[in-house]
Amino acid sequence: MITWSYDKTFEGLLTLVFDCYQKKVFPNRIVGTDNPQPSLFQSDYEVFTDEQMAKRVWDGLHRKVSATACQMLYYAFLSEAKDVEMMILSYMRKAFASESSIELNFGDKDVLELLKLDKKVGREAERIRMFVRFQKAKDDTYYASFDPRYNVLPLVVKHFENRFADQQWIIYDTRRNYGFYYDLQVSSEFKLVDGLVDSATGLLHGSIMDSEEQLFQDMWKSYFKSMCIKERINPRLHVQLLPKRFWKYLIEKQA
Amino acid sequence: MGDVLKKLEILAGAAKYDVSCSSSGSNRGNSGKGLGNASPWGICHSFTEDGRCVSLLKIMFTNHCMYDCAYCLNRRSNDVPRTAFTVKEIVDLTIAFYRRNYIEGLFLSSGIVKSPDHTMSLLTRVAKELRTIHRYNGYIHLKSIPGASPELIREAGLYADRLSVNIEIPSESNLKMLAPEKDYPSILTPMNSIHQGILVNKEDSRKFRSAPKFAPAGQSTQMIVGATPDSDQQILTLSSGLYNHQNLKRVYYSGYIPINKDDSRLPVLATPPLVREHRLYQSDWLMRFYFFRVDEIVNDKHPNLDLEIDPKLSYAIRNPWMFPVDINKAPFELILRVPGIGVKSAKLIVMSRRYGRISSYQLQKMGVVMKRAKYFISCNELASPTINEIKPESMKQLFMPKAQLRKKDKLAGQLSFTFPD
Ligand code: SF4
Numbered sequence: 001m002i003t004w005s006y007d008k009t010f011e012g013l014l015t016l017v018f019d020c021y022q023k024k025v026f027p028n029r030i031v032g033t034d035n036p037q038p039s040l041f042q043s044d045y046e047v048f049t050d051e052q053m054a055k056r057v058w059d060g061l062h063r064k065v066s067a068t069a070c071q072m073l074y075y076a077f078l079s080e081a082k083d084v085e086m087m088i089l090s091y092m093r094k095a096f097a098s099e100s101s102i103e104l105n106f107g108d109k110d111v112l113e114l115l116k117l118d119k120k121v122g123r124e125a126e127r128i129r130m131f132v133r134f135q136k137a138k139d140d141t142y143y144a145s146f147d148p149r150y151n152v153l154p155l156v157v158k159h160f161e162n163r164f165a166d167q168q169w170i171i172y173d174t175r176r177n178y179g180f181y182y183d184l185q186v187s188s189e190f191k192l193v194d195g196l197v198d199s200a201t202g203l204l205h206g207s208i209m210d211s212e213e214q215l216f217q218d219m220w221k222s223y224f225k226s227m228c229i230k231e232r233i234n235p236r237l238h239v240q241l242l243p244k245r246f247w248k249y250l251i252e253k254q255a
Numbered sequence: 256m257g258d259v260l261k262k263l264e265i266l267a268g269a270a271k272y273d274v275s276c277s278s279s280g281s282n283r284g285n286s287g288k289g290l291g292n293a294s295p296w297g298i299c300h301s302f303t304e305d306g307r308c309v310s311l312l313k314i315m316f317t318n319h320c321m322y323d324c325a326y327c328l329n330r331r332s333n334d335v336p337r338t339a340f341t342v343k344e345i346v347d348l349t350i351a352f353y354r355r356n357y358i359e360g361l362f363l364s365s366g367i368v369k370s371p372d373h374t375m376s377l378l379t380r381v382a383k384e385l386r387t388i389h390r391y392n393g394y395i396h397l398k399s400i401p402g403a404s405p406e407l408i409r410e411a412g413l414y415a416d417r418l419s420v421n422i423e424i425p426s427e428s429n430l431k432m433l434a435p436e437k438d439y440p441s442i443l444t445p446m447n448s449i450h451q452g453i454l455v456n457k458e459d460s461r462k463f464r465s466a467p468k469f470a471p472a473g474q475s476t477q478m479i480v481g482a483t484p485d486s487d488q489q490i491l492t493l494s495s496g497l498y499n500h501q502n503l504k505r506v507y508y509s510g511y512i513p514i515n516k517d518d519s520r521l522p523v524l525a526t527p528p529l530v531r532e533h534r535l536y537q538s539d540w541l542m543r544f545y546f547f548r549v550d551e552i553v554n555d556k557h558p559n560l561d562l563e564i565d566p567k568l569s570y571a572i573r574n575p576w577m578f579p580v581d582i583n584k585a586p587f588e589l590i591l592r593v594p595g596i597g598v599k600s601a602k603l604i605v606m607s608r609r610y611g612r613i614s615s616y617q618l619q620k621m622g623v624v625m626k627r628a629k630y631f632i633s634c635n636e637l638a639s640p641t642i643n644e645i646k647p648e649s650m651k652q653l654f655m656p657k658a659q660l661r662k663k664d665k666l667a668g669q670l671s672f673t674f675p676d
Contacts, residue, residue, distance in 0.1 A: 016302050106621060107610060136355070142355065164291075216355065
């Protein structure tokens with residue numbers, strides 16, 4: 001069993017692929033450098049992320065499969081799924097070895113599995129676009145908490161920059177404890193100070209909330225309630241479309 | 256603003272029976288760092304407890320109305336609390352909701368006050384202020400008021416993404432009985448103006464890139480199902496005509512909910528006809544994405560849809576000669592006709608078979624519902640009896656119990672209960 005470790009970034013993984021080809025060694029287990037159980041998976045080699053090497057692998061891959069397929073690998077990577085690194089490595093080896101693109105060969109296990117992960121991650125990103133709820137703070141910044149299953153915040157920043165170009169906003173991943181802050185020009189990664197946000201509800205602390213915010217939340221709740229046609233109520237369909245794991249931060253589902 | 260909360264309760268409650276909530280089909284960029292944009296695929300921001308997408312702030316300008324349509328909560332003869340927003344109130348509310356990512360935009364309709372033209376111009380003013388004063392680029396859907404003049408419709412189209420005129424009742428004689436102040440011309444004339452506006456605009460934007468957009472998300476309409484004895488054939492033929500001749504983007508079907516229980520012109524129903532409504536949506540889907548002609552779904556011999564099984568399966572059972580379809584050879588259109596194979600799976604099949612023959616295991620992996628499809632296909636090693644060995648008449652039995660058990664939920668396979676658009 002050959003175990004390699006890397007820093008858990010996508011560039012790190014691309015560097016790992018570079019090292020494989022250079023050393024002509026292919027690991028059969030890939031772990032994070034800060035792996036909590038070092039005794040179980042002793043790493044035989046630690047990859048050092050290198051932007052240049054990563055770029056060469058990425059460019060090389062673009063010559064073998066379409067940009068859509070490359071993007072699919074990145075999305076699948078963000079799933080943080082078990083053994084996703086091994087799947088990506090295996091996919092790339094097949095892609096590099098093949099004359100024609102392998103990306104549409106859905107009979108291949110890796111191609112199909114990675115496509116599925118890509119879909120799941122894409123779906124989760126879509127959910128941020130759907131279910132994020134901003135609250136206005138006293139300083140005119142619009143703040144939103146979110147708790148995504150996968151690490152998808154980087155995928156949606158562009159969407160919110162385009163849409164809310166004329167307001168400052170923050171979207172915060174409470175699970176991974178980081179977020180993005182848009183200052184009317186650019187957005188950048190950002191860590192929140194403790195005590196500003198209620199961790200159970202994702203709501204801003206009363207002292208920094210805009211004075212009209214509560215009213216708009218009440219109006220939204222009232223609107224949501226009045227849209228329901230009681231003759232058609234269908235709780236199963238409701239939770240299927242609006243999974244319970246999102247309810248904690250959804251204004252309309254809060255008491 | 257506290258006053259607005261009260262109005263919102265009344266005027267949102269009054270608007271909820273319009274089922275359309277789509278925010279798709281437009282592609283309005285956020286030019287010059289204003290507020291918002293309209294994405295071509297639309298976004299649902301929440302789902303009501305009855306499982307409908309909440310994408311737009313759907314409200315009425317006012318629920319005062321001069322007309323007396325039998326099926327409507329707001330008709331003149333009903334004793335309900337009435338109120339009206341001001342233009343500013345709607346504009347502010349839309350922007351506040353939009354900035355919080357509650358909505359994709361506004362869907363504004365209204366009861367008819369003073370005259371169709373007066374009402375239409377109120378709706379247009381809201382859209383105009385949002386676009387010009389507030390540089391708002393989010394979605395706007397305006398309901399065109401039946402009987403409004405072509406000039407006003409044309410102006411509305413300059414600011415709105417989508418315009419709609421509801422047909423409501425699928426035959427003119429029944430419409431006249433239930434809505435004495437309305438007739439088909441008052442509905443079809445604005446529909447024509449919108450259609451013309453869109454055509455002219457297409458021509459213009461071919462010539463000048465900067466031509467202002469006219470209702471870029473097109474027009475839609477809604478029909479109430481089950482308030483009148485009109486058959487599914489009547490309904491779907493009308494839809495098919497609207498798709499083909501007026502270029503409508505969507506036709507919505509709304510199962511009749513008895514709001515005015517004491518009106519003798521209306522039927523008494525224990526529950527709204529939700530299964531029928533669902534079957535109509537499935538048929539509509541077949542016409543738009545599966546290349547079905549309307550007379551393949553309903554015709555003089557089968558004027559009404561089978562409630563127990565979905566229309567695609569029903570078609571397959573009526574046409575056994577077409578099966579089994581050879582997965583490894585058949586053209587895309589024919590693969591699409593197989594029950595249990597949706598558009599996505601059909602595309603995957605056609606792409607993948609270039610790499611080699613497809614096995615039933617791979618079909619499953621591609622999302623094909625084998626429990627259904629196996630009776631209608633032949634592929635490498637599959638050895639189950641096909642429709643022709645089982646006999647078409649007994650096929651239906653095979654699917655019935657499950658179909659009945661699950662009729663309210665997602666039906667297995669390619670047709671799901673909700674249609675984002
Ligand atoms: S015109 Fe519209 S609001 Fe007025 S009664 Fe008829 S359906 Fe209702």
